[in-house]
Amino acid sequence: MTSRIIALGAAVTLALPLAAHAQDVTLRLSHWVPAGIAPASKGIEPWAKAVEDASGGSIAIQLFPAQQLGKAPDHYDMAKQGIVDMAWVNPGYTAGRFPIYALTEVPFMVDDSVQGAKAIHEWYLENGAEAEMSDVKVCFIHPHAPGALHSKEAITSPDQIKGKNIRPAHATMARFVSLLGGGPVQVPAPEVREALSRGTAEAVTFPWGAMYDFKLTGEVPQHLDMPFYMSAQVLVMNLASYDKLSDENKAVIDSHCTPEWSAKVAQGWHDDDMAARDKLIADGEQTLNEPSEADVAAWREASQPLIDEWKESVVAKGGDADAILDAYVKSLEANDAKY
Incomplete structure (x- = not known):
């Protein structure tokens, strides 16, 4: 009987590490x-x-x-x-x-x-x-879903950025604002509403849902309806x-x-x-502005220096910018995500 108890105790002891594993x-x-x-x-x-x-x-x-x-x-x-x-x-x-x-x-x-x-x-x-x-x-x-440009006044073409202070989503968008003659106002997302309400910024690049998440519809009721950035x-x-x-x-x-x-x-x-975008469409106090084909072409052309600058920054770090860009485009195309 004693030997059986000892054997059982040994078995329990051996099992402990497995249970704790x-x-x-x-x-x-x-x-x-x-x-x-x-x-x-x-x-x-x-x-x-x-x-x-x-x-x-x-x-x-x-x-x-x-x-x-x-x-x-x-x-x-x-x-x-x-x-x-x-x-x-x-x-x-x-x-x-x-x-x-x-x-x-x-x-x-x-x-x-x-x-x-x-x-x-x-x-x-x-x-x-x-x-x-x-x-x-x-x-x-x-x-997020491709975001838009939301502003106090309607903006549909890149030449309308000049002279405006805009809160960019990130460093590249800040550079884009600068290239177009605007002034980037760089504050984290939770501080955007204060910047807009104080007049520090007149527009923001943001996801559609952020209009409601951060209660911005009263500040920027004009929305450029195109896949602007991500x-x-x-x-x-x-x-x-x-x-x-x-x-x-x-x-x-x-x-x-x-x-x-x-x-x-x-x-x-x-x-x-997408639900937020539908809600904005249904809101009579909000306006979604669809750019013309000429406007879209102008936006694309205006953004080309960003690609050139990106290549320079990657090459400066020793990277093969052309190969990396080509791989990115191919990955987007393979996943049916290329704009």
Whole structure:
């Protein structure tokens, strides 16, 4: 009897490491948009819940929205330095730091954010991530639907930008505003309404849903109805936080850091943006202005210097700009996302 008890105890002891192998862990994820608005509720939050569910509860993701742990432009370094385990980053908030990725900011290139997210993820992993973001793990690409130019007065052609102060979405759009003779007013998304209400800015490049997320319809009731630009955020993870995970939990993270998941995450934000656009159309106090074919051609021509400058910045870092651009276009075309 005693020997049977000893044997049973040994078996239980041997089983303990296996039971503990699941490794319960809490990961802190920081982002800079208010909780409950589309980027968070339709993208970040469902992704975090999917990770938790796939882990069987061994991974918990603690969300910190609305710049609670740091300003929006600081989020890449917050993840890199381990201040947080994961961070939702707008690379365009740090001009010049990610020259290859900045190609995603060039206007009039993408007309489908869902397939565009997949295309950018595939392209960047092959053509830029190792050179620019090797100190973090890239998890997913998270663009809004192609955004628009929203203004106090109607704007349909590039020559109307001259003399106007405009809040740009990112560094490339800021350069575009400058090229057209406007003045870029660079403030994070949560501070845009204040800039508009004070008259510091007269227009903003923003997703359609942001008109309601940030309560801007009273400030900028005129909307240029064309796929004007895109801003593709990136969820990144601290490498040490990833390395500490068990093999099982690494597999869960890996399975949720794919081009397919980038498309899934982008879908909710896209749908919200399109619903917001429909709501603006139905609102008698809002005006959507469709540019003429001549206007579209003028916008495209005006943006060409951005491509030239992008090439120069990539070459300066030792990159093959023509090959990288060609790969980007091919990835967009292969995913039916090219404008």
